[in-house]
Amino acid sequence: MAVTASMDRVNRFYYLLHLYREGTISAAEQDELFALITTRQHDNILKEQVEQDLKNGFNGPKANLPPHISQEIIRNILSAEKKTSEIIPIKKPFRIWRWVAAASVLIIGFTSYFLMNRNEKNTVARMAPVHSYTIRNVTDTTQLILLSDGSRVSLESNSTFYYPPEFSDTTRDVYLEGKAFFEVTHNPQKPFLVHSTHIVTKVLGTSFFIDTHTLAGNEEVSVRTGRVQVSENINTGMNRRLESVVIISPNQKAIYETEKRLFVTTLVEKPQPIVNEKNFRDSLAGTPLPGFNYDQEKLEHIFNQLENTYGVEIIPENPNLENCLFTGDLSGEDLFTKLKILCLATQSSYEINGTRILMKGRGCE
Amino acid sequence: MHYNEVIYEEYKLLSLLAEDSExxxxxxxxxxxNRIYQTAVxxxxxxHSGQEVVQDVFLKLWFERKNLNPDRPIEAWLYTVARNNILNRLKxxxxxxxxxxxIGHLSATSICPASDKAETSEYNILLHKAIASLPEQQQKVFNLARNEKRTYIQIAEQLSISPLTVKTHISRALNHIRDFLHQNGIEFLPVLASLLIIFF
Known part of the structure; x- marks a missing residue:
């Protein structure tokens, strides 16, 4: 009951904040929202929403900084230093990196599917420290959990999540049975580790998104952008084997085959254009992403563009294949459909070999 | 892969910045x-607050330019500073x-006892007088809120002031009206009570 009431309060806060952000909040609702803000109980939500809007932008009414004010600000800043440097020769040390580390948010999602027998369920429960919180999602909707470091977990149905009231000084360990998305606050001093029955997933890079895929019997992690390290969970009592660590990159996934106790890496079913800084900056600058509409274009260039867009490696078995020309519009198709069309046009074929795509065909002179 | 080129470009940019490159x-x-400004607004x-946020964030960047880690994305740094600045202001x-x-609630409860036999028309006349005696800006804000049922955000946009200033005007106007009516010997204020409902 207490949980329901607090969920209602959280939902109410989200709702009011949404109206406020959109500018459609009534006077009475704004009074209510601001009273809630002063309780400081929803600081995490507020923080996360501001961060999200900064990182992802938002739709709706927005104006740019007027040019004359923009210039005035630059002038103020550059002249401010000249004034202060005379007065304060030694700069006050800002402890800013601590905040940066705490705040840049990594987004990871994570799926682990495994045989749902009791022993294995207990394994994860046993791994979690004694005083861990246990969140069991028995509803049919995704449940949101906010962690003390600002990380956010979307726990799916029939899944259980264990996390400590406070993280240790060296790592952030959480435990999962089932399926969840993680948006992890980036902190290189304290790696974020997701423990599940057979594997441990460790956040390594700067910006993550892992897609969910299902495969009964095995545990599976797939990545949208950034990097994730997956290793065999040695706490399950089995002997550690060699080479049981894999690092996966955008549009790749690692499947842990429970029976064979080994990792297989391959490409996800539907590779997505990867989100990297260049794409992001181009979108900030208003540069449209390059299209896939070709007129007498060499396959060499098309392969390059696909490699850059999807972060995959395309290897023509025969270099002559790169000389072939293609005319047509591949925009709007997913990666593998694009490849099928290219193959049809050039009498070639492709196969996925691990995380690479192998192109086969006689090619063109 | 151009991902590495982007990293390298940013690395160069931050090295230049550390060498005082304007x-x-x-x-x-x-x-x-613009992203920081839009989010702040x-x-x-x-x-105006949006402009202050932009200035604060980039002033900090300029002062910190020699202490930045060129291996870390500057975007994350800027957005963290911006986020904290916005949150502090909002709180x-x-x-x-x-x-x-x-203040508003106190004044509302302190004037609410007494009888309930008052005549509405008499109050309306006095109330109009009370509103008419408000300073110009308070009166404008008060009428927009009361007669046109505008929200704080709408009034703020229309008058180019902050919502907090709108709130302050309304709060002061209510106090003034209460005092005015009080001086005219009226202790019970059904009209004011219903007015307050609009705001609280």
Whole structure:
């Protein structure tokens, strides 16, 4: 009951904040929202929403900084230093990196599917420290959990999540049975580790998104952008084997085959254009992403563009294949459909070999 | 892969910045100023506050330019500083807002006892007088809120002031009206009570 009431309060806060952000909040609702803000109980939500809007932008009414004010600000800043440097020769040390580390948010999602027998369920429960919180999602909707470091977990149905009231000084360990998305606050001093029955997933890079895929019997992690390290969970009592660590990159996934106790890496079913800084900056600058509409274009260039867009490696078995020309519009198709069309046009074929795509065909002179 | 090129480009940009390059600073400023400004205005509902946030964030960047880690994305740094700045301002506004609310509630309860036999028309006349005696800006804000049922955000936009200033005007106007009616020997205020409902 207490949980329901607090969920209602959280939902109410989200709702009011949404109206406020959109500018459609009534006077009475704004009074209510601001009273809630002063309780400081929803600081995490507020923080996360501001961060999200900064990182992802938002739709709706927005104006740019007027040019004359923009210039005035630059002038103020550059002249401010000249004034202060005379007065304060030694700069006050800002402890800013601590905040940066705490705040840049990594987004990871994570799926682990495994045989749902009791022993294995207990394994994860046993791994979690004694005083861990246990969140069991028995509803049919995704449940949101906010962690003390600002990380956010979307726990799916029939899944259980264990996390400590406070993280240790060296790592952030959480435990999962089932399926969840993680948006992890980036902190290189304290790696974020997701423990599940057979594997441990460790956040390594700067910006993550892992897609969910299902495969009964095995545990599976797939990545949208950034990097994730997956290793065999040695706490399950089995002997550690060699080479049981894999690092996966955008549009790749690692499947842990429970029976064979080994990792297989391959490409996800539907590779997505990867989100990297260049794409992001181009979108900030208003540069449209390059299209896939070709007129007498060499396959060499098309392969390059696909490699850059999807972060995959395309290897023509025969270099002559790169000389072939293609005319047509591949925009709007997913990666593998694009490849099928290219193959049809050039009498070639492709196969996925691990995380690479192998192109086969006689090619063109 | 051009991902590495981007990393390298940013690395160069931050090295230049560390060597006091105003050009590098301007480049970074031009890339991020609008996103920061737009988000600040989204949460603070005031172009002026938005400008202050942008200035604070980039002033900090300029002062910190020699201490930045060139291996770390500058975007994350800027957005963290911006986020904290926006949150601090928003919390400050919320605290002041609540303080104004409490003054309003106190005055509302302190004038509510007494009889309930008052005649509405008499109050209406006095109320009009009370509103007419308000300072110009208070009167304008008060009427927009009461007669046209505008929200704080709408009034703020229309008059180019911050929502907190709107709230302050309304709060002061209510106090003034209460005092005015009180001086005219009226202790019970059904009209004012219904007025207060609009705001609280």
């Amino acid at each position: 050009y590098a600073f301007q480049l970074i400023y031009d890339r991020y100023r 989204r949460y603070l509902k005031s172009p 400050k506004i919320a605290n002041e807002w609540k303080a104004l609310d409490q």
